[in-house]
Amino acid sequence: MTKKRQETHSFEREDEIIGRDDDKAALLKLVLESQSEENVYIIPIVGFGGLGKTALVLLVYNDEMVKSHFELTMFVCVSNVFDVKLIVANIIKSVTNQAPDQNLEMDQLQKQLRDKIDGKKYLLILDDIWNEDPEQWSRLKKLLMGGTNGSRIIVTTRSLKVAKITNKCESHVLKLKGLSDDDAWSLFKKIAFEQRYVDSTNSTFVEVGKQILKRCGGVPLVIKTIASTLSLKETENEWHSFKEYELAKISQIEGDILHTLEL
Numbered sequence: 043m044t045k046k047r048q049e050t051h052s053f054e055r056e057d058e059i060i061g062r063d064d065d066k067a068a069l070l071k072l073v074l075e076s077q078s079e080e081n082v083y084i085i086p087i088v089g090f091g092g093l094g095k096t097a098l099v100l101l102v103y104n105d106e107m108v109k110s111h112f113e114l115t116m117f118v119c120v121s122n123v124f125d126v127k128l129i130v131a132n133i134i135k136s137v138t139n140q141a142p143d144q145n146l147e148m149d150q151l152q153k154q155l156r157d158k159i160d161g162k163k164y165l166l167i168l169d170d171i172w173n174e175d176p177e178q179w180s181r182l183k184k185l186l187m188g189g190t191n192g193s194r195i196i197v198t199t200r201s202l203k204v205a206k207i208t209n210k211c212e213s214h215v216l217k218l219k220g221l222s223d224d225d226a227w228s229l230f231k232k233i234a235f236e237q238r239y240v241d242s243t244n245s246t247f248v249e250v251g252k253q254i255l256k257r258c259g260g261v262p263l264v265i266k267t268i269a270s271t272l273s274l275k276e277t278e279n280e281w282h283s284f285k286e287y288e289l290a291k292i293s294q295i296e297g298d299i300l301h302t303l304e305l
């Protein structure tokens with residue numbers, strides 16, 4: 043099975059993110075303050091698809107305090123293929139804004155990389171890692187350890203196993219959870235009533251909306267998907283029918299909700 047997703051990029055509008063203030067503060071602390079024995083400290087963020095791991099990382103990555111704290115910041119989308127040579131090339135590209143010559147051998151690429159990052163205090167984001175092979179990880183890690191004290195690598199992943207490979211200390215893994223009920227409702231309300239077909243203060247729609255929201259597990263991607271579907275429905279009947287039929291189908295397959303939404 044291939045695990046496809048949209049390639050991420052290092053820009054996110056802050057006003058589109060709801061309910062992640064505490065997580066942002068926790069991550070900022072790890073990035074800016076926490077002490078570590080190693081010069082380059084690795085921070086894994088784990089959580090299933092749709093929780094907004096990348097969005098959270100980008101909030102921190104684009105924070106002015108973070109930008110001025112590091113000499114160098116780099117963002118690389120890894121996704122399903124963990125090819126060390128490709129990742130190294132993409133890191134270089136993130137620094138220079140230019141893809142390295144495709145004909146370069148690993149040895150030359152590695153020299154270029156070291157040339158860019160060694161001796162610098164850097165922040166590197168490796169977004170969406172699936173690789174569960176410790177050997178592969180350690181091949182990459184070796185190339186990145188030349189940063190000076192205070193350097194950070196943030197890894198996002200859906201798998202706790204991957205997280206543990208990148209940082210053996212489980213207490214240092216940031217586990218992302220679903221949104222609180224209030225935040226989930228704010229997000230839902232913002233999108234579901236966006237088109238103004240229905241009135242966001244009408245108790246009929248508010249009630250059905252809250253019942254639907256209960257099944258979304260606080261997962262932002264699920265909430266956004268369902269709320270935007272609802273935003274195009276204009277009558278009470280349509281909202282009810284969504285809840286009774288379409289949503290009922292989704293909820294039966296718990297744990298696989300994203301896959302179902304994709305379908």
Ligand SMILES: *[C@@H]1O[C@H](CO)[C@@H](O)[C@H](O)[C@H]1NC(C)=O
Binds near residue numbers: 081
């Ligand atoms: C990095 O710096 C911190 C304090 O600034 C220190 O406690 C830590 O031991 C240093 N780590 C290394 C590997 O030198």
Ligand SMILES: *[C@@H]1O[C@H](CO)[C@@H](O)[C@H](O)[C@H]1NC(C)=O
Binds near residue numbers: 244245246247277278
């Ligand atoms: C709320 O919406 C329902 C269904 O469209 C409608 O019958 C009802 O009059 C509305 N209530 C108010 C207070 O506008």
